[in-house]
Structures are given as C-alpha cells and as structure tokens.
Amino acid sequence: MKIKSVRARVYEWKGKTVPPQGNFCSNAMDLVYDNKANRHAAGSDTMNTFRFHCWTVVEVETDDGIIGLGNVALAPRIAKAIIDEYLTPLVLGQDPWDYEYLNQRMYRATHAWGRKGVGMAAISAIDIAIWDILGKSVGKPVFKLLGGRTKEKIPCYYSKLYRTDIKDLQAEAQKFKDQGFRAFKMRFGHGPAHGQQGVVENLKAVEAVREVIGYDNDLMLECYMGWNLEYAKRMLPKLEKFQPRWLEEPVIADDIDGYAELNQLTSIPISGGEHEFSLYGFKQLLDRKAVSVVQYDTNRVGGITMAHKINALCEAYSVPVIPHAGQMHNYHLTMSSLNCPMSEYFPIFDVEVGNELFYYIFDGDPAAENGFLQLDDNLPGLGLTLKTEYLDHFTITE
C-alpha cells in the first residue's frame, strides 16, 4: 500500500454564528494595550485569536483507494500551504505503515522553521489521516492499534460555560447537569486589566457555578492564558475553597517557570499543554513539574504518532493526560491509555467560538450520553466521514 495523493482543503464557515459577548473568556490578548485608533484595524479584535471558524481538512489516499481523514484548526490557510508545499512531497509514494519514519521525516524536514505551532499542526493532520488509513486497511478502529480498550466507556467533562450573566451561567450548568454530566469546565471573563472588580467578578462566577453543580461534581477553571503570574498568584489562594479539579493555562504557554511556580503554590493542580508541541515540549513541562494535568491536542502536537509517545511519557511521570478538545483523534488515544482518565467534550451547539465546528464538517463524533462517550469496537479507522449536510455553509478552498 502506497500513498497516492494528499488533498488539503480549507473549510471556511460562512453560516450563522452566535456572537460572543463582552468578557466572554480571558485570553492572552487581554494584556495588550489596544488604543482607539487600532481598535477597528484588522487583527485588533482581541477575540480573533480565539475563534476557529476555518479548518483545514486533509484527505490522504492510497493506491488501493483507502482515504484517511485528518484536520487542523490552527492557522488553517497556512497549514494548507505547508502541507501542499513541504509535507505532501515527503509522504507521496510512501507506505503508510511506516508511520514513525514518515512522522520523523516531516518533523525533521521542517525543523528549521516548524517544531512548534502551525508547522506541527500541519504534520499532525497528515499523521492523523495516516492512522485513519491504517485502521481502515485492517478493519480496526484506531484505538485497537494503539493498545485497545482500557475503559468500558470514556467519562467526559462538559466544556463551555463562557462568562455571561450569572443567571444564564447557572441555567447552562443546570441544563447540562440534568443531562448527566458530572464534570464542568467554565471560563473566566476577567484578568489583570479588570482590577479588583474583575477579581470579584471571577470569584462570583465560580461560586455561582459551584452553587448549581455542588461539590460532588468536578469543576475545572479555564484562563486561556489571559492572566499573568502576579495576578494568578493573587487568585489561586482565593480559589482554593471552591476545590477546582484544575486551573487551566493561567499564563502564556512559554512561561514554563510561571506554571511551575503556580503548580507548587496551592493545592490547586495547574493544567496545560494545549499550546505545547512535540515530545520534547512535554518532557520540559514534566521535568519542571509545571503541570499536574497534560492537555495536548493530537491535531497540534504532531499527530497520533507523537501523542501516543507523549501518553507513555506522561504515564512514566504519573501525570494524567486529558487531551484538549473532543474529536476522534483525541478520543482514540484516551480510550487506549489507562493514564487518560477522561475526555473534554464540546457540546453540539450553534457555531460560536468554532470549537464545535467539527460537528458541521464531519459525521461520526459521538454525542455524550449521561456524561460518557462510546467508541465502536467494529468501526474501522477514526470512524469519521465528511458531512454533506452543511457543505453550502462553507467556502471551500482547494
């Protein structure tokens, strides 16, 4: 079996979106001064680092007609250009079973400028498609090639609860608690720029969600890199009484010393890795004891080949892995590792941040039932097909 073609297409959502409101979620741009003159200039929207309304879908086809699917949501147009210009020539004519060789080939050939960020995201999409081919070629789901089933079903946590009016936040938590979720991730709306009033707002929101979900369910707190070390050091002791399962990405991904300091500061575990890349990036996080929960995303770190190695590495450090985002590439790795206790789950929802866009592009992602996800033992590959229902809601670039 040989790889015959690689097709990368950019899917840009042009359908209706739910506009996020003010203080929707803290993020790294909150700390950047934005004067009035810049505010209307392209790129000055602080939420634009945060929307995923455009995805690259990769189809890798073999000479015997198997098509593997992969995708990438980070800088999708640039990812497509990298795939077309640099990565496709490296995998054409190659045997997909040589996946380690192909992964190393792509990683090392792009090393001068790749390594972290969109270069690795582009590699990830091809690698994921290759694993889809492998599963399809032997009639097995990908998780059966990675170690098999380690759980009857995958517990998952409800991930939304962006900052909104307290009553609406509580109603959202109640609605999904009633659907059987036992773990919830909420987003902070405020950070250093909002002063003491923002501190109070943040605490008020956490208290309100705890009031609804109680202390017998898990609560995760997301900063999306929107705080700085000084602010996080002030916030953490105040948050302890709410017993969060973790505090996520309090500072920017490059501030590994900051993570390490915060992770030792209180009883609250610090999580991160959503914006980390490669086996070496995660070794650094683990060696520095910077995170107590690792949250790689398979379509960023270097694909299934790399994520499988990171799983083994984290297991040896006794640090659990709970991958960022839902999506099949992550679920298969979670199902096949004892060190992955649960999955993140984005609810099926009108397009807002774009976290939910994969439901509009693919068929096959499982819907949560009573807070659990199931993978089919008999569905080959990743279990995804391209959806046709919403095709006219996208502009597709070949």
Ligand SMILES: O=C(O)C(=O)C[C@@H](O)CO
């Ligand atoms: O789901 C997460 O962990 C994210 O960081 C998603 C992102 O869209 C911010 O909410």
Ligand SMILES: [Mg+2]
């Ligand atoms: Mg996150």
